[in-house]
Amino acid sequence: MKIVVGIKQVPETTNVKINEKTKNIDRRGISGVINQYDRHALEAAFDIKAKTGAEVIVMTMGPDDFVVSLQEALALGADSAILLSDRAFAGADTLATGYVLSEAIKKIGDVDLVLLGQQSVDADTGQMGPIVSEFLDMSQVTYASKLDVDGDTLRIKRYLETVEQDVIAKLPVLVTVTDQANEPKYVNVVEIAKSFEKSVITWHASDLNLDDDRVGQAGSPSVVRSISSPEAVAKDNHKLADNPQDAADELVRILKDKNILVEDK
Amino acid sequence: MELLKENWIFAEVDLNKVNPITYQLITKMNQISNLPVTVVLIEGSNESLEDDIKEYGPDKIITIKNDQLAQGNDLEMTNALDTLIDKTGRPNSFVFAATVVGRSLAPRLQARLRTGLTADCLDLHFEDDDTLVQTKPSYGDNIMCEIVVPNHRPQMATVRSNVFEAKKFNNPSTKVINITNLKVVKDNQLTILSKPLPQESAESITEASRIVAIGRGDKTEENLTNAKRLADKLHAVIGVTRPLTDLDEFDINDQIGQSGQSVSPDILINLGISGAVQYTAGISNAKTIVSANTDKDAPIFKYSDYYYVGNAEEFSKALERALQ
Numbered sequence: 373m374k375i376v377v378g379i380k381q382v383p384e385t386t387n388v389k390i391n392e393k394t395k396n397i398d399r400r401g402i403s404g405v406i407n408q409y410d411r412h413a414l415e416a417a418f419d420i421k422a423k424t425g426a427e428v429i430v431m432t433m434g435p436d437d438f439v440v441s442l443q444e445a446l447a448l449g450a451d452s453a454i455l456l457s458d459r460a461f462a463g464a465d466t467l468a469t470g471y472v473l474s475e476a477i478k479k480i481g482d483v484d485l486v487l488l489g490q491q492s493v494d495a496d497t498g499q500m501g502p503i504v505s506e507f508l509d510m511s512q513v514t515y516a517s518k519l520d521v522d523g524d525t526l527r528i529k530r531y532l533e534t535v536e537q538d539v540i541a542k543l544p545v546l547v548t549v550t551d552q553a554n555e556p557k558y559v560n561v562v563e564i565a566k567s568f569e570k571s572v573i574t575w576h577a578s579d580l581n582l583d584d585d586r587v588g589q590a591g592s593p594s595v596v597r598s599i600s601s602p603e604a605v606a607k608d609n610h611k612l613a614d615n616p617q618d619a620a621d622e623l624v625r626i627l628k629d630k631n632i633l634v635e636d637k
Numbered sequence: 638m639e640l641l642k643e644n645w646i647f648a649e650v651d652l653n654k655v656n657p658i659t660y661q662l663i664t665k666m667n668q669i670s671n672l673p674v675t676v677v678l679i680e681g682s683n684e685s686l687e688d689d690i691k692e693y694g695p696d697k698i699i700t701i702k703n704d705q706l707a708q709g710n711d712l713e714m715t716n717a718l719d720t721l722i723d724k725t726g727r728p729n730s731f732v733f734a735a736t737v738v739g740r741s742l743a744p745r746l747q748a749r750l751r752t753g754l755t756a757d758c759l760d761l762h763f764e765d766d767d768t769l770v771q772t773k774p775s776y777g778d779n780i781m782c783e784i785v786v787p788n789h790r791p792q793m794a795t796v797r798s799n800v801f802e803a804k805k806f807n808n809p810s811t812k813v814i815n816i817t818n819l820k821v822v823k824d825n826q827l828t829i830l831s832k833p834l835p836q837e838s839a840e841s842i843t844e845a846s847r848i849v850a851i852g853r854g855d856k857t858e859e860n861l862t863n864a865k866r867l868a869d870k871l872h873a874v875i876g877v878t879r880p881l882t883d884l885d886e887f888d889i890n891d892q893i894g895q896s897g898q899s900v901s902p903d904i905l906i907n908l909g910i911s912g913a914v915q916y917t918a919g920i921s922n923a924k925t926i927v928s929a930n931t932d933k934d935a936p937i938f939k940y941s942d943y944y945y946v947g948n949a950e951e952f953s954k955a956l957e958r959a960l961q
Contacts (some may be wrong), residue, residue: 385936387776387779387939388779389778390782397776397780403935408887408913428694433806457788464749465902466754467748467751467753468754470748477653483948490896491895493776493777493895494775494776495775496756496757496773496774496776497744498740498744498756499744499747500709500750501741502743502744502745502747502748503747503748505712505745506745506748507713507748508750511710511826512712512745512827513827514711514737515741517738517889530737531649531834531889532651532737532831533656533737534651534833535651535652535830535831535832535833536831536833536835537829537830537831537832539828539829540828540829541826541827541828544826550896550916552879552882557742565922592753593640593751593753593786593788593789594754594755594785594786595784595785595786595787596640596782596783596784597784597785598782599780599782599783600780600781600783601779601781607926607940609938609939609941609942610944611944611945611946612943612944612945614946615950615957616945616951616954617955617958618956619945619947619955620952620959621955623927623943623959624915624959624960627904629759630925632818632903632924632925
């Protein structure tokens with residue numbers, strides 16, 4: 373079985389500010405980490421690998437410094453890693469990104485299972501899974517809260533608003549994974565050292581069979597017209613007393629003064 | 638590309654019932670749209686959910702009655718909507734609920750139609766009659782973006798529940814169009830069994846006005862008991878972070894955050910919760926936030942009106958005494 377896990381490197385914190393001069397999001401000094409939901413997708417892949425001996429290929433699209441996350445995925449247990457990096461990819465929206473990812477998966481060939489996190493914690497769209505499955509002409513199961521492999525099928529549980537679904541999916545299929553699905557493992561030092569024996573492969577635009585009109589900004593129907601920081605309701609950030617009882621008494625007094633706690637509710 | 642001067646809404650149906658977000662979308666679209674507002678409804682052959690939808694007064698309801706499609710998966714629904722759009726022409730815009738269903742179906746259709754889609758919108762308005770301006774949060778609601786799709790149709794969006802208010806509206810000219818002969822392509826890769834989720838008997842956290850929330854640090858039996866005693870005293874409901882749903886007594890209905898529930902209580906007390914973005918994305922509508930954590934740099938403190946640095950359990954016990 374061949375599994376591709378698509379991951380994204382995201383800022384370590386989402387508590388970002390807008391740079392007043394450039395009007396862009398200021399990421400200076402914020403380091404990149406693997407998107408939390410993608411860790412669950414990776415873990416799901418490693419689970420299946422442990423049971424079936426599947427090959428796990430991890431992939432991301434982004435600038436060269438995204439290699440850090442791919443290296444970590446190798447250390448966690450991926451067999452190989454592919455970075456899709458090219459200046460032509462810059463400015464891509466979800467549609468153009470999904471197109472490049474799907475073409476890279478086609479180039480790998482004979483992929484049985486594509487796994488992604490349910491969404492990224494920065495852009496928050498959750499669109500990549502359905503877009504990639506559409507371009508691959510694959511069936512999709514999104515927001516998997518549980519998945520088990522059973523021969524050449526997957527048993528998946530997912531939750532809609534008021535509905536619980538049990539899905540039996542024949543391979544090939546694309547699945548997006550929630551943080552309910554498993555408990556991701558973290559890397560130990562030995563694995564990190566070993567992972568440097570495996571290297572990350574970089575594919576540029578010229579390595580893929582791409583239609584120029586469908587990549588980067590040219591291939592992106594969406595235009596971000598402006599970004600702003602929402603008027604956050606200013607929080608007081610009032611630090612309570614050091615002693616627990618003093619702190620509790622202080623809090624109750626304040627809440628009663630402000631009518632947030634009314635006596636004898 | 639054949640264009641249709643209409644704005645479309647996808648009616649979300651969960652087990653034979655229209656999801657209320659559909660009504661919210663109709664009311665909003667009626668307010669902002671200069672073009673006719675059309676609802677696309679897929680339902681079983683014996684259902685007549687269009688009667689419920691009519692009460693909110695769209696200009697048109699396109700009803701596709703098909704038992705197989707009413708149970709359809711994302712691919713089958715995408716095929717059906719694509720076929721429909723092939724017949725009618727591309728609408729000016731097509732909006733969906735930002736639910737699991739909408740967030741799965743809309744991007745697949747987006748890719749099929751090769752157009753733009755904005756996820757999870759908090760506001761919509763039109764400019765120059767037909768340009769849909771979509772406001773969406775990112776970075777866990779820390780940034781707002783305004784997004785437009787200038788050259789592609791339909792302009793697609795998913796919209797969060799409960800940001801718009803649904804109002805019944807008597808529109809005597811609502812037209813209902815039944816489509817019975819839509820070709821359905823079966824997807825044999827997936828077998829789906831759906832059943833209703835058991836309804837919570839207790840007050841749900843999404844409705845609760847007071848919540849005591851507990852995190853991974855509070856997983857021990859004793860800490861749980863303490864938190865519950867505090868919740869009792871406050872007439873509050875218990876909410877949890879993702880790791881606690883591993884315990885039998887909690888599930889996704891009790892979980893606060895991006896992959897759980899968004900809450901909007903008058904007061905939220907966080908015990909031993911550090912404040913990862915997956916959690917804080919679910920608490921932005923809480924009015925007063927109190928947090929206790931041993932880590933003086935815990936991110937949760939930034940979101941808090943009042944915070945206590947120290948052992949959450951001791952704080953919880955002290956708070957219980959203070960409420961005597």
